[in-house]
Amino acid sequence: MHDYAAIRRLIPHAHPILLVDKVLEMEPYERIVTSKTVSGSEPCYAGLAPDLGSRAFAYPASLLMESWGQGGAILWMERIRAQRRERSGALILAATRKVALHRAVMPGDTLRHVVRVDQYVGDNVFLSGESYVGDELVAEVGSAIAVMRPAELVSWEGAA
Amino acid sequence: MTSASSASGAALAAPGTDPAGGTAAPPPRRRAAPHNPVDSASVLSSTEVVARKAVRADDAYLEGHYPDMTVYPGVFLIESVHEAVIHFVRQVRGEGVVPEPAVLESVRFTTALRPGDVLDVHCECRPGEGDTLLVTALCTSGGARAAQMKIQFRLVADTAETGDPCTTTRPSAA
Secondary structure (H helix, E strand, O other): OOOHHHHHHHOOOOOOOOOOOEEEEEEOOOEEEEEEEOOOOOHHHOOEOOOOOHHHHOOOHHHHHHHHHHHHHHHHHHHHHHOOOOOOOEEEEEEEEEEEEOOOOOOOOEEEEEEEEEEEEOOEEEEEEEEEEOOEEEEEEEEEEEEEEOOOOOEOOOOO | OEEHHHHOHHHHOOOOOOOOOOOOOOOOEOOOOOOOOOOEEEEOOOOEEEEEEEOOOOOOOHHHOOOOOOOEOOHHHHHHHHHHHHHHHHHHHOOOEEEEEEEEEEEEEOEOEOOOOEEEEEEEEEEOOOOEEEEEEEEEEOOEEEEEEEEEEEEEEOOOOOOOHHHOOOOOOO
16 A cells, blocks of 8 residues: 555655545545544644644644545546556646535544545546544545646636 | 724734834734635625735745645635634624634635735625524635635634534534
């Protein structure tokens, strides 16, 4: 299974926003289980006031979503590599629907993300899945669409 | 209208600047976020708040997204909306309550931002069931639509002593 170095070689994300530590399970190219341990030393915790309560240290929803979505990027890049193709642009999250955030994720928690590819359509991929800490469901993603677009094309109005 | 500069400008000031035009250390932040998600915010009415954020090349996390071409992660726009709503709730409900995202009902990104772009956020905030707030947000940059979102926030007590964030009641996905 992929370790951090293999993930770094495969997807374009780099430190400090490479938010998958390792791949736990993979069914090419349709389902993946990844893990990421949240640390209080990450940049999102820099510069916080000293008198805050626990809620202030909830892992940001944006980074939780990004970490979850990078599992989809791993599946997608594995598929492209198997097809002996090259990535033809940046990977960008285009849309999400019905993302439920059940409880906060805190420093010290290890996230276990389950990502399913529901459909590949050209340079778009449709995803869904969940995130857990231990056996506890912390987030559900009803659907997400990621797109691959050339660097010079920064708008994808009308994309799938 | 209540502006960030008159109400809580210290928490929302652009990093590295002060009103006199000199250089100052950024004030301590009040929650975890990838970086300061807004530079300024203003409550327009009992249901509206706007915010602005200049995307900077040295914003935390951008160096890895991506090393060969910087694209501002779309998910970071969710943080700008969240921060604008925090400002709104502070003005409307007071200091003891904070909003936390509960359900991202729909989020659609339409234009990628890059360093140098300025993000403008407009949020319409309506009470939902129980202690929730339903927010419809439009994000633009240079007149182009960057994102649209509908997010349900739960309103929780904001104290250092209370509120275990790991026992949140599960929201109902609309």
